[in-house]
Amino acid sequence: MGRIVQKFGGSSVADAESIKRVARRIARTRGEGHDVIIVISAMGDTTDDLMDLALKVSPRPKSRELDMLLTTGERQSAALLAMALSDLGVAAVSYTGSQAGVITTPTHGNARIIDITPGRVEKALGEGNVAIVAGFQGVAQTTKDVTTLGRGASDTTAVALAAALGADYCEIYSDVDGVYTADPRIVKSARHVQEIGYEDMMEMAASGAKILHLRCVEYARREGVPVHVRSSFSDQPGTWVKNQDEITKDDTMEEAIITGVAHDRGEAKITIAGVPDKVGEAARIFRAVADEDLNIDMIVQNISRLSDVKTDISFTLPMSDGAKAIAALEAVKDEVGFDELLYDDQIGKVSVVGVGMRSHPGVSATFFDALAKADVNLQMISTSEIRISVIVGADDVDRAVRAAHTAFGLDADSEATVYAGTGR
Amino acid sequence: MGRIVQKFGGSSVADAESIKRVARRIARTRGEGHDVIIVISAMGDTTDDLMDLALKVSPRPKSRELDMLLTTGERQSAALLAMALSDLGVAAVSYTGSQAGVITTPTHGNARIIDITPGRVEKALGEGNVAIVAGFQGVAQTTKDVTTLGRGASDTTAVALAAALGADYCEIYSDVDGVYTADPRIVKSARHVQEIGYEDMMEMAASGAKILHLRCVEYARREGVPVHVRSSFSDQPGTWVKNQDEITKDDTMEEAIITGVAHDRGEAKITIAGVPDKVGEAARIFRAVADEDLNIDMIVQNISRLSDVKTDISFTLPMSDGAKAIAALEAVKDEVGFDELLYDDQIGKVSVVGVGMRSHPGVSATFFDALAKADVNLQMISTSEIRISVIVGADDVDRAVRAAHTAFGLDADSEATVYAGTGR
Numbered sequence: 024m025g026r027i028v029q030k031f032g033g034s035s036v037a038d039a040e041s042i043k044r045v046a047r048r049i050a051r052t053r054g055e056g057h058d059v060i061i062v063i064s065a066m067g068d069t070t071d072d073l074m075d076l077a078l079k080v081s082p083r084p085k086s087r088e089l090d091m092l093l094t095t096g097e098r099q100s101a102a103l104l105a106m107a108l109s110d111l112g113v114a115a116v117s118y119t120g121s122q123a124g125v126i127t128t129p130t131h132g133n134a135r136i137i138d139i140t141p142g143r144v145e146k147a148l149g150e151g152n153v154a155i156v157a158g159f160q161g162v163a164q165t166t167k168d169v170t171t172l173g174r175g176a177s178d179t180t181a182v183a184l185a186a187a188l189g190a191d192y193c194e195i196y197s198d199v200d201g202v203y204t205a206d207p208r209i210v211k212s213a214r215h216v217q218e219i220g221y222e223d224m225m226e227m228a229a230s231g232a233k234i235l236h237l238r239c240v241e242y243a244r245r246e247g248v249p250v251h252v253r254s255s256f257s258d259q260p261g262t263w264v265k266n267q268d269e270i271t272k273d274d275t276m277e278e279a280i281i282t283g284v285a286h287d288r289g290e291a292k293i294t295i296a297g298v299p300d301k302v303g304e305a306a307r308i309f310r311a312v313a314d315e316d317l318n319i320d321m322i323v324q325n326i327s328r329l330s331d332v333k334t335d336i337s338f339t340l341p342m343s344d345g346a347k348a349i350a351a352l353e354a355v356k357d358e359v360g361f362d363e364l365l366y367d368d369q370i371g372k373v374s375v376v377g378v379g380m381r382s383h384p385g386v387s388a389t390f391f392d393a394l395a396k397a398d399v400n401l402q403m404i405s406t407s408e409i410r411i412s413v414i415v416g417a418d419d420v421d422r423a424v425r426a427a428h429t430a431f432g433l434d435a436d437s438e439a440t441v442y443a444g445t446g447r
Numbered sequence: 448m449g450r451i452v453q454k455f456g457g458s459s460v461a462d463a464e465s466i467k468r469v470a471r472r473i474a475r476t477r478g479e480g481h482d483v484i485i486v487i488s489a490m491g492d493t494t495d496d497l498m499d500l501a502l503k504v505s506p507r508p509k510s511r512e513l514d515m516l517l518t519t520g521e522r523q524s525a526a527l528l529a530m531a532l533s534d535l536g537v538a539a540v541s542y543t544g545s546q547a548g549v550i551t552t553p554t555h556g557n558a559r560i561i562d563i564t565p566g567r568v569e570k571a572l573g574e575g576n577v578a579i580v581a582g583f584q585g586v587a588q589t590t591k592d593v594t595t596l597g598r599g600a601s602d603t604t605a606v607a608l609a610a611a612l613g614a615d616y617c618e619i620y621s622d623v624d625g626v627y628t629a630d631p632r633i634v635k636s637a638r639h640v641q642e643i644g645y646e647d648m649m650e651m652a653a654s655g656a657k658i659l660h661l662r663c664v665e666y667a668r669r670e671g672v673p674v675h676v677r678s679s680f681s682d683q684p685g686t687w688v689k690n691q692d693e694i695t696k697d698d699t700m701e702e703a704i705i706t707g708v709a710h711d712r713g714e715a716k717i718t719i720a721g722v723p724d725k726v727g728e729a730a731r732i733f734r735a736v737a738d739e740d741l742n743i744d745m746i747v748q749n750i751s752r753l754s755d756v757k758t759d760i761s762f763t764l765p766m767s768d769g770a771k772a773i774a775a776l777e778a779v780k781d782e783v784g785f786d787e788l789l790y791d792d793q794i795g796k797v798s799v800v801g802v803g804m805r806s807h808p809g810v811s812a813t814f815f816d817a818l819a820k821a822d823v824n825l826q827m828i829s830t831s832e833i834r835i836s837v838i839v840g841a842d843d844v845d846r847a848v849r850a851a852h853t854a855f856g857l858d859a860d861s862e863a864t865v866y867a868g869t870g871r
Contacts, residue, residue, distance in 0.1 A: 039503035073523070079463035081530035088533070091526035091541050095519035099497070102515035106505035109512070117515050122591070143591075167546075167567075 025191040026058040026148075030158065030181035032197040035255035036100050037067035045196075045255060046107035049153060053113050058148045060188060061155045062181040063104055065096025086131035090160070090171045094120070097157035097177070105155050115153040118143060120169075123154075124187075125161035125180060127170045134161060134170035136179065136242075139187035148188075156184060178239035186246035193243070193250050195235065200254035201262030202227065202234050204433040205284040209421050212434040216283065217260070220267030223282040223376055226410040230374035231287025240264065267378060280379035280386060281431040286424050287372040290320060291345040292402065292414060294337040295352065297362025304359055305336060311355045317344040320372075321405040321414065333362070337403060339414060342368050370402065371420035374412040375427050387411050393430035399423045449615040450482040450572075454582065454605035456621040459679035460524050461491035469620075469679060470531035473577060477537050482572045484612060485579040486605040487528055489520025510555035514584070514595045518544070521581035521601070529579050539577040542567060544593075547578075548611075549585035549604060551594045558585060558594035560603065560666075563611035572612075580608060602663035610670035617667070617674050619659065624678035625686030626651065626658050628857040629708040633845050636858040640707065641684070644691030647706040647800055650834040654798035655711025664688065691802055704803035704810060705855040710848050711796040714744060715769040716826065716838060718761040719776065721786025728783060729760060735779045741768040745796075745829040745838065757786070761827060763838060766792050794826065795844035798836040799851050811835050817854035823847045 029049065036042050053059045073092050077084040084092075101117035108115035124140035144154040158177025163170050172179060178195055185193035202224070203213040219227075221244035228237040234252055243250050243264060253261025298304050305324065312319060322338040340348055345368060352364055373394075380386045390411055394401065399422060403414035415423050428434060453473065460466050477483045497517055501508040508516075525541035532539035548564035571578040582601025587594050596603060602619055609617035626648070627637040643651075645668035652661040658676055667674050667688060677685025722728050729748065736743060746762045764772055769790060776788055797818075804810045814835055818825065823846055827838035839847050852858060 039500065042504050076463065076523075077527065077530060080466050080527045081534045083534075084530040085533045088526040088529040088541055091529075091543075092523055095522050098519050099500075099516055102512040103501065103504045105512040105515075106501060106508040109509045110505045110507075117512055119515075119593075169543075 024056040028060045028185040028190045028193040030062040033064040034198040050111045059153045062158045064177045069096035090131045094160040101155045101157040117155040120160035121162035123156040127161035129163035133173040178236045182243045185248045195252045196255035205428045214435045218263045218270045224264045226376040230285035232285045280383045281377040284427045285374045290339045291342040291368035294365040297333045300334045315351045323403045369417040373423040376410045393426040397426035448480040452484045452609040452614045452617040454486040457488040458622040474535045474537045483577045486582045488601045493520035514555045518584040525579045525581040541579040544584035545586035547580040551585035553587035557597040606667045609672045620679035629852045638859045642687045642694045648688045650800040654709035656709045704807045706801040708851045709798045714763045715766040715792035718789040721757045724758045739775045747827045793841040797847040800834045817850040821850035
């Protein structure tokens with residue numbers, strides 16, 4: 024008998040009926056004799072509704088209080104799930120993040136897990152209970168205040184608990200049945216990926232695949248926790264995320280250089296035009312942006328065509344941070360002395376990801392060639408050891424994804440039977 | 448400069464606008480230089496909505512989990528209020544009952560406060576903050592689980608905090624502006640009571656006046672905390688609840704024997720007919736009811752007119768407990784050997800309350816005489832040292848209240864300007 028952590032997302036517990044359905048699934052796992060630890064998200068739109076309420080009360084809600092407010096959503100679903108399990112004759116106890124020993128940094132709204140002290144959870148398991156932990160939250164080590172880990176971070180809670188409790192693996196349930204070689208809504212012939220290495224999964228997550236949160240995969244890799252991403256609406260196996268060298272070699276796939284094609288429509292591009300080409304200007308610019316706690320993704324610097332003493336710097340960042348970045352840059356305009364700011368959110372990022380890239384030269388050539396043939400214009404290029412990303416016009420994203428998928432031989436012979444929802 | 452606890456009920460924080468209104472009121476008190484501690488209820492119907500959700504998930508929700516669920520309501524309003532205060536430039540921090548050190552018994556759903564350890568609240572006050580505490584909740588001393596104090600018990604939290612923090616007084620804000628000599632919706636000439644002794648207030652609360660929770664008044668009396676019951680919708684003074692001997696003598700009221708007339712439509716009457724008149728039968732009956740944790744109010748035993756070896760026993764209890772009591776009694780029917788059970792919820796209780804009763808004989812005669820003249824038939828009678836209660840038919844309640852109010856000289860010369868909502 025093993026020990027298993029299961030995490031259920033908001034779409035899996037959208038209403039009373041789905042809570043009962045999830046309870047039946049947990050009861051089945053428990054019935055097989057395993058120790059079961061559940062991490063649960065808030066019901067459906069609860070978090071968004073609470074955020075709306077906060078904004079009605081205050082235009083700029085204090086982050087400490089926002090955390091107090093938002094964490095109630097997961098507490099509610101945790102308590103409700105415990106009730107539903109009891110009705111099925113399964114002993115269950117719910118815990119807040121704080122009660123479960125999720126110790127974090129004090130950064131409200133975006134705290135990081137420092138430590139897990141799961142004494143109460145361990146005790147509950149020992150007494151034969153299913154332990155249900157409210158996701159997305161913890162308690163700050165220093166201030167003892169309630170913190171949130173940032174959105175989507177219930178996955179991280181689950182993996183962290185799995186590591187702390189020595190679980191065999193961690194299952195992440197949502198409305199999608201795992202990772203595909205591309206978004207099946209765009210590429211009809213996308214293949215379901217049965218196993219993927221941590222590194223590929225990290226690059227996929229960083230490139231816009233919404234299956235798992237990047238921080239969660241990082242945590243899983245560091246702690247060596249196998250993660251099974253699967254659908255709460257079916258019994259089909261999902262995708263296992265594990266060590267690259269433990270992945271089963273599939274004969275038909277042994278030639279695959281690229282694991283998948285990811286895309287992201289959530290970024291915007293900012294170009295700072297006419298920056299004086301002097302030492303320290305770039306540092307000054309990115310310091311101004313960093314001080315606002317914004318996450319920059321790609322950065323490209325070109326020599327301007329207009330002058331040889333000025334340069335243009337472009338970077339991308341989450342669209343939601345766009346206005347804040349523009350304001351921060353306007354504030355240093357005189358100091359830096361650039362000409363103008365250009366903002367463009369009609370863009371998309373398309374990435375090909377795969378550890379196979381390391382041993383196969385020519386991947387970028389194949390990629391760019393495919394994009395050119397599909398008549399896709401490239402605005403920015405960025406690469407890592409196992410990923411190549413390009414920024415293209417928003418209208419070109421679908422065409423670029425399909426072209427890359429075909430060019431790297433990822434197309435399945437037939438359309439896959441896919442159960443995929445609208446993402447989380 | 449003093450130290451003041453203010454408690455705001457659910458109707459005072461029904462939506463974002465009212466939360467902002469309450470924040471402005473608190474800011475005013477804080478602006479006068481006082482230390483301010485706020486105890487807050489859940490917004491409007493939140494608690495009822497959460498209870499409905501629980502019942503959709505589980506027909507009999509586990510009480511531990513119900514407490515986890517329901518306590519989120521107060522946490523939300525506390526966090527929202529802290530945000531609203533910050534916007535007004537008033538430093539404020541919200542705390543759960545547990546964080547505020549509200550230590551209770553482990554009886555989920557109906558815990559009692561054992562102790563208050565307000566270290567974090569005291570620290571927050573010392574740092575110049577308004578401290579906002581989620582009402583209705585605490586943490587069990589033994590299990591460390593979250594508990595609720597029973598509905599309406601945010602008042603008790605407020606008084607207990609006032610005692611523990613050495614506050615000058617405790618203000619209870621709701622949608623009514625204090626205690627009246629009778630319900631102004633029934634008696635147009637009811638007078639507003641400016642000051643009332645703890646004992647009278649306890650009897651009024653026990654007799655159906657919904658102004659303050661009985662347990663709250665008991666706590667205030669024991670700890671000597673003056674309580675100011677007032678409306679959050681006006682600046683008029685409300686009713687001060689304090690020691691009897693500190694009450695200002697009002698010339699025009701010095702003859703008052705009766706402080707007020709209370710009524711309660713929330714009870715039902717159960718008659719156990721034909722109980723064998725033997726030692727121990729009554730004990731057996733009430734043990735059966737007590738085992739179900741039901742609160743019995745009045746008990747009357749009559750010799751049956753049909754037989755001299757059998758007797759009838761009647762008692763009243765909250766209507767909501769009626770079905771449970773009937774079931775418990777049916778279960779012991781053979782053992783006790785009574786003839787039948789009669790259930791009647793078309794009744795009401797009318798009580799006259801006043802410490803003046805102690806020194807004035809003849810109060811019951813005046814009361815019963817007035818009821819007879821108003822053609823009100825009495826079903827049961829019960830008295831304490833400072834209260835006389837009668838059970839009458841539901842249709843007779845209003846007439847009985849008016850008759851008693853007039854008979855004891857409580858009618859005001861003119862109709863009072865009343866701000867009274869629909870109760871809490």
